[in-house]
Amino acid sequence: MAKLCLIEDDPIMGESLCYRFDLEGFEYDWHRSAESALAAIGREDYAVVVSDICLPDLSGEVLYAELQERGLVPPPTLFITGYGSIDQAVRLLRLGAHDYLTKPFDLDELIDKVRTLWQVDGAALTVAAAPALGVSVVMRRIEAMLPRLAGYNTTILVTGESGVGKEHVARAIHAHGSGERPFVAINCGAVTESLLEAELFGYEKGAFTGANRSRRGLFEQAHGGTLFLDEVGEMSPAMQVKVLRAIQERQIVRVGGESPIPVDLRLVCATNRDLVRMVAEGDFREDLYYRINVVHLRIPPLRARKEDIIWFAQQFIDGFSQRMGNDFHLLPSAQQALLLHDWPGNLRELNHQIERACLLAAGSAIGPEMVGEAQEAAWLEEPGDLPVEEATTLKAYLGLIEQEYIAQALERHGHQIAECAAFLGISRKNLWEKMKKYGL
Secondary structure (H helix, E strand, O other): OOEEEEEOOOHHHHHHHHHHHHHHOOOEEEEOOHHHHHHHEOOEOEEEEEEEOOOOOOOHHHHHHHHHHOOOOOOOEEEEEOHHHHHHHHHHHHHOOOEEEEOOOOHHHHHHHHHHHOOOOOOOOOOOOOOOOOOOHHHHHHHHHHHHHHOOOOOEEEEOOOOOOHHHHHHHHHHHHOOOOOEEEEEHHHOOHHHHHHHHHEEOOOOOOOOOOOEEOHHHHOOOOEEEEEOHHHOOHHHHHHHHHHHHHOEEOOEOOOOOEEOOOEEEEEEOOOHHHHHHOOOOOHHHHHHHOOEEEEOOOHHHOOHHHHHHHHHHHHHHHHHHOOOOEEOHHHHHHHHHOOOOOHHHHHHHHHHHHHHHOOOOEEOHHHOOHHHHHHHOOOHHHOOHHHOOOHHHHHHHHHHHHHHHHHHHOOOOHHHHHHHHOOOHHHHHHHHHHHOO
16 A cells, blocks of 8 residues: 655654644655665655655755666655755756645645645656746646646736746747647737737738738737737737737738638737726726636746746756856855845846856856845945954954954844855854854
């Protein structure tokens, strides 16, 4: 009979989980070390693994990698992590782990996740495909909907702040359903009204000055595939009427033409504007709003899904590493700097920051000063603002800078030693020694 594999060295946490597993009627083995679990996985019939990331002998990441190196397909795995180890959880999801929970967590939520991974008949699931939209709960929930949405040519509305990844979501929808069929995109706010009509619906030869030949519009080009209308809230009222007619009738008429041309496509619209408010103010047609809002996917800003920050940063780094022939990697302190930033420009800003860091990096390591100039400036005052007169040597002056930097870091992190040490890129012991040295 299939069982649950619990890997947890904390006796209080382990006993609490086992008590709940007993109440739920789960069969389970409790391993207090990674080595014990390694010896059992592959020999025992485990349907799900629940493991802490921080273990006394091996980390959860090393444990998972060791299973793969031995040629074993790990059972569906749920990792438990503290806030400071979210970057490890992200790497584990990239390796094939299924899910994670951040301490402190709700036991009911853990049980729900275990039941999701553990099929009713007790059969183990296969390793999940790597996520495409992110590793946060909300983005994985959206991604789980895509296969169902892809089965129908339903009009989908994607909303969210500028740079949040709306086109990325549209392309993921297309990839699930249309395969090699065309994906056609246009930013409605970047084209004038007269040109937008010609771009969307095409034109016949002689329709206007310069129309020396007939041209298919984007609706026709996307036939059988997906048409992505970005910034749909920027369309003029007259253009809204024409788009509404095309959606309703599933056919278009070229500019200067007379014959209707049928189109069969999936329409995905996106906007960073509040369409409900625009409808109330008369700036957006209510009937068009309901036509494009059959399924609404709201993409939260990056600051609201911090788990995705490191995951996307690594995606961008991998891409730039391949293009530039280098093996860039983020230092732990750089990862903390990324997590502390609010990213008002969302993924677009993150991508630009990573690109700049890769271009300016002297080697392959990317530190905090390379991914957050604005954040770093707030942490470290200009040298002239420090009490230089107290320093008689260069060593003393550098000590003053280090003392001030650590003091500011401690203040920002509420004197949480683990978080502050992770941000500074040093061990807790090293931070504690420096605090004693500087009387902090």
